[in-house]
Amino acid sequence: xxxxxxxxxxxxxxxxxxxxxxxxxxxxxxxxxxxxxxxxxxxxxxxxxxxxxxxxxxxxxxxxxxxxxxxxxxxxxxxxxxxxxxxxxxxxxxxxxxxxxxxxxxxxxxxxxxxxxxxxxxxxxxxxxxxxxxxxxxxxxxxxxxxxxxxxxxxxxxxxxxxxxxxxxxxxxxxxxxxxxxxxxxxxxxxxxxxxxxxxxxxxxxxxxxxxxxxxxxxxxxxxxxxxxxxxxxxxxxxxxxxxxxxxxxxxxxxxxxxxxxxxxxxxxxxxxxxxxxxxxxxxxxxxxxx
Numbered sequence: 458x459x460x461x462x463x464x465x466x467x468x469x470x471x472x473x474x475x476x477x478x479x480x481x482x483x484x485x486x487x488x489x490x491x492x493x494x495x496x497x498x499x500x501x502x503x504x505x506x507x508x509x510x511x512x513x514x515x516x517x518x519x520x521x522x523x524x525x526x527x528x529x530x531x532x533x534x535x536x537x538x539x540x541x542x543x544x545x546x547x548x549x550x551x552x553x554x555x556x557x558x559x560x561x562x563x564x565x566x567x568x569x570x571x572x573x574x575x576x577x578x579x580x581x582x583x584x585x586x587x588x589x590x591x592x593x594x595x596x597x598x599x600x601x602x603x604x605x606x607x608x609x610x611x612x613x614x615x616x617x618x619x620x621x622x623x624x625x626x627x628x629x630x631x632x633x634x635x636x637x638x639x640x641x642x643x644x645x646x647x648x649x650x651x652x653x654x655x656x657x658x659x660x661x662x663x664x665x666x667x668x669x670x671x672x673x674x675x676x677x678x679x680x681x682x683x684x685x686x687x688x689x690x691x692x693x694x695x696x697x698x699x700x701x702x703x704x705x706x707x708x709x710x711x712x713x714x715x716x717x718x719x720x721x722x723x724x725x726x727x728x729x730x731x732x733x734x735x736x737x738x739x740x741x742x743x744x745x746x747x748x
Contacts, residue, residue, distance in 0.1 A: 461516050464504055464747040468728065469497035475547050481540045482533070490524035492537055496544065499534055503725035504747045508703050531714070538717045545724040548731050549614050552740065556610040559638065560691040561645045563627045564698075565593040566620070567602040568707050568715065574601035579710055586712040591623025594648075605704075605719060606630040608638065611687045613694055613741045614730060615723055620716055628654055635662040642667060644688050694726075697743055702726060 472493050473479075479491040490498075498521065502513045514527050525533075568588045569577045581587050588602045600623060607618040617637045619630060627648040634643070639662040643649075650668045658664040669680040698704040702722040709715035730740040732747055 460746065461501055461505060461507070462518050464501040465497055465521075467732075467747055468500050468504070469494060471548075471728075471731075472497055472544060475544060482536055488525065488529075488533070490521065492533070492540065495525070495530065495533055496537055496541055498530075499541070499721050500725050500728055501747070503702060503721050504729060506701060506703070508706060509708065534721075535711075535713045535717045538713070538720055541717070541720055541724055545720070545727055548724070548727050549616055552727070552731050552734055553610045553612050553614045553616075556612070556616075556641070558611045558642050558644065558687065559608050559616065560611065560688050561606070561608045561630070561634065561643055561649060562688075562691045562695070563604045563606045563630070563648075564695045565591060565596070565598060565600050565602065565623065566605055566705060566707075566719070567600045569601060571599060571601055577601075579707070580712040580715055582711055587622075589622040589624040591625075603715075606633075607691065607694075607723075608634060608643070609691050609694055611690055613690050615694065615727060618723060620719060631658060631666075634658070635664065639663055641665075644668075644684050646688065647671060693741070697741075698722060698726065701743055 479493045481492045568579045609615045643666045733740045
């Protein structure tokens with residue numbers, strides 16, 4: 458309990474430094490636990506690996522438990538996703554203000570086991586955001602759910618990300634990247650190998666894509682080792698999100714709940730990187746106490 462309260466207090470102080478306002482939703486009655494406090498509590502739980510809301514509310518000190526009910530917490534957290542993303546972007550820009558090289562990749566996110574896909578109702582409230590069948594070549598895995606597409610710096614800070622259906626090809630995410638980044642070099646795997654997309658990115662946003670060539674490509678050249686080493690950074694990030702932040706464990710029933718959980722975990726990761734930087738530590742040593 459003390460760790461949760463200490464982490465909550467420290468994160469709340471940081472969020473107040475970034476944004477002085479404490480209420481972001483248009484509510485007639487001001488809740489006892491303001492919006493910034495709710496976001497701080499959410500991030501503190503994720504930093505400590507508290508993945509279950511039921512378990513979280515058993516750990517809450519009485520001063521916080523008296524301010525909010527669990528169902529209200531869940532509903533307000535989903536509505537505050539836009540502000541959590543605002544804080545994530547602000548913290549990421551503090552840790553790495555400018556970077557010329559970025560790494561792009563995707564990772565599968567199951568919503569349920571493959572055998573249950575035909576009868577599950579998870580995230581099925583809207584056909585546009587409902588999960589689909591997909592295949593991950595890297596893991597040789599057929600699955601049912603979504604993909605997370607992410608771009609990180611070579612230091613390991615996630616700059617931008619999105620969630621798509623599992624059936625969407627990785628290369629389609631480049632249409633979003635050209636509106637989010639510019640004047641940089643993007644390092645990816647063979648899934649992003651496309652002359653059409655490479656030319657479009659370069660013309661629209663001055664982004665150059667570096668990917669390994671296929672063995673049967675004309676004028677084949679081996680992929681430079683420094684770029685290959687840099688590309689492993691995002692794979693390590695995905696592993697940390699799976700191990701420490703349990704990003705593949707799903708308790709959500711709706712897509713809004715699912716996407717907010719993913720956002721909260723990535724924001725918590727970025728938050729720990731910021732604290733590591735402030736303390737003079739390696740930013741990617743994530744198994745440290747925020748408090």
